[in-house]
Structure formats: C-alpha cells, structure tokens
Amino acid sequence: MITTKNCIIRLSRYKNALYRLQALGFVKFFSDNLADAVGVTAAVVRKDFSVFGISGNKKGGYQIETLLEKLNSILGKDRLQKVVVIGAGHIGSALMRYRGFEKEGIKIAAGFDIDPSKVNRSSPVPILPLEEIKGFIKSHGIKIAVLTVPDIAAQEVVDIISASGIKGVLNFAPLRLKSPEGCIINNVNLEIELENLIYFVNVMEKTK
Amino acid sequence: MITTKNCIIRLSRYKNALYRLQALGFVKFFSDNLADAVGVTAAVVRKDFSVFGISGNKKGGYQIETLLEKLNSILGKDRLQKVVVIGAGHIGSALMRYRGFEKEGIKIAAGFDIDPSKVNRSSPVPILPLEEIKGFIKSHGIKIAVLTVPDIAAQEVVDIISASGIKGVLNFAPLRLKSPEGCIINNVNLEIELENLIYFVNVMEKTK
DNA sequence: CCCTTATTGTGAAAAATATAACATTATGAT
C-alpha cells in the first residue's frame, strides 16, 4: 500500500486514540469520534481508512478491536521491532533509558559509541563499541537505527550502517544526510523545531 | 509575513546550510547551490526568498552574509531566546545538558519538575519546583516551553503555563494536546517517528 | 414492512503546494 508520510502518521494517531477510547470502555466508534480525538475531520478519517480498505458499518461505525488489529498489522506492531541507538551522548542515553518505546513494541537491542569509556555490556540496554555494529546489525537482523552522534560523524555512520543492512534511520543530528540507496532517513531536528515555534510565536505577537 | 510551517523549516535549513558554505570560505551563492545543500529545487529557494522579499543579483547570486542577516532576523535569531524545560526525566534532563541549543542562540533558562528530589538550584540549568513556574515565566518573560512530562500530566501543564504567558510549546508527550487560545503546540513524537520509519521500511522490503 | 435517520464510502471540487517555464536583467567577453 503506497501512501504519504502524513497519512501513516495519522494512522499511528488513530491507533493511539483508539487505545485511549478502549481504556475508557468504548467498544465501537464513529469516524467523527476518532476525528475529534486526533484533531482532524471525519472525512479524513474515512478517506484514510478507504486507502487501506478498512470498512465499517453504515450507521454502526467501527469496532475498536477490529480496527486496532488492522492498524497494528499495517504499522508492523504485531511483532517486536528491534532498533539500535548509535551515539551514547545525552540524547542517545536518554532514549535508551526511555520506557515509552517498550509499550509500543519497540525494543532497543543495543547502543553503540565510539568512546570506549561509554561501553557497558551489562546495562539493561548494552552499550557496545562502534566497531561491533556491523556484525550486530547483521546477526540480529536489525533494520532501524536511531542516530544521535555529533553532526560531523553522522554521514559517515549512515553510510556504514546502510551498507550493513540498516534500511531506516531516525536522525537527530542537526543536518540533512544524504540517504544511501534503499535507506530511508527521517529527521528529528530539535533546533529547527524550536526556531519554528519561535518564528510563529513572534509573528503572533506582532500581528496581535 | 504569513506562510506555512514547511516554508519556515526550509528557511532554517537555508540558514544552516549557509553557515556551512561560509565555513568553507564561500562568500556568495546561487539558488541552485543552496538547493543542492538543502535537498530542494532552485525554484523553491527563489520562491521562498520572494515570499520574504529577499532578492539577489541577476547573474551575481546572493551574498551569504547579507542573507544570513536577513534569515536570522526573520527567524528571531538576532536576539537570545529563552525557553524553559518542564519535566526533568530522561529526555528533559538530556535536553538541559544538550549543548546544541546554545550555539543557536537558544538558552534554557530553567528546568521544572514536580518531584522535589529533582530540584537543584545550583546546576548549570537550575531545576526548580513546578510550583514556581508561573512566577518564573512571568518575571523572565519566557514565551516558549519544552514539555517532557508524562502524558497524563501534559494537558494540565499546558493549560497552566499558557495561562501564565507561554505562547509556544514543544511537546514530547506522545499525545495530541488541545492548544489553548493563543498558544502554538508543535509535537515531537518519537514513537510515531519510529512507527513511520518501520512502516516504510516494511513497505520497501515487500515491494522489493 | 415501510419510512426516517444516521453514518459510511467515494467521487468531485477546492485549496494548497510544488514544479516548471520564461521574460528580465546584470555581467563580462569580443
């Protein structure tokens, strides 16, 4: 199923919202319930569903349980996803300790750092020397890496890990990386996010 | 100047790319140089510039220094931007220690946490009790907050800080917050970013 | 059993965004 990044982000939000609705005791929902919960319109919800051949019952809405199964299957959440974190600095270490991924079925299999003093094979998420990453990726069949190395090292690391089998990179280094053939790079750029916020806050202040 | 979020993100990227070009010794550039550096087309660069009344010289391109001044002014980088971080957990603490903001003219004025054991008034970024946030925001004129509290607390905190004068929130809690009147919320959702990557990597694998 | 109502599913319209095309103009060579 081919579609846009935004659409898939919405699917994730639908999934999360449905879990919340389910926790509140709901069993079924209508497109406008979900739309409200996620902050889109009902038409968008139904359109997104139709792209993936998801159908409900006229006048009856959708079953939460069925929908969650479908969304989880689409999003690959019906199996454990193993990822590695590269760079055990402030951000990388925080991600390795963050509990939020577990409950989403995402397991950080290991961290890697070039600095030998950071290596710790016995921590909950073992931190290994960068030299071992190639072998680790291959032997564990890891497809996804989170990159929190200094920007100067980022491109080199991407090229190495992509050659070792990584297909997707979540990049925290504040620069745009050239993505090797067959490798998807999503960027999380906190500086730019803040700049953006600052810009729009300033604009709001001025036009007020 | 009213425009889209994507356009402003591109301005940030232009700025970053121009600094890199400048560091390499360049003094001027053409729209296609910058386009290559940022990963867009030359037409987009010129279009974005024209939206902000930025002009260059036919056949001569643009002066990096002049451009940087303009971009920095548009993005509010001609003055120090003070922000607060709310929530001193793993992610919040990492952000407070992260050096990347400083060089972008963004200063984390303080962190806040509801847990008294996290309070530390003498650390480089002082961590203060959450009760003090209202006064701090007002007395320091803070407009921007980074929110790294547990999702269950996020909406309440947003409502409080918005009432105290916060106009922009960078939210790390993995749920969509209702933005109070006059308050902009940008979301950084790491779980969703990873899910997204996982989806597209899977799609790629299948269609291969 | 029919009629009203509420909701889906989709096709068409509108809006937003990105791309391309090209007329304009400054530069430098002849």
Add this chain to the structure above:
DNA sequence: ATCATAATGTTATATTTTTCACAATAAGGG
C-alpha cells in the same frame, strides 16, 4: 558598444492534499 550568457524573480502549470457533498445503506421505530 553590442551580444551572448547566466542567473534571478515571477507568472503559469501541474500535482498533491484536503475538504466538501452526497448517494448508498443499515438500523430502528411506528
């Protein structure tokens, strides 16, 4: 001084995305 060239700036075109509108239809009441 004129001409060819190279790059801008903007208008036009195409594409993508969102929104709207409504026909189809299942459920429930009378």
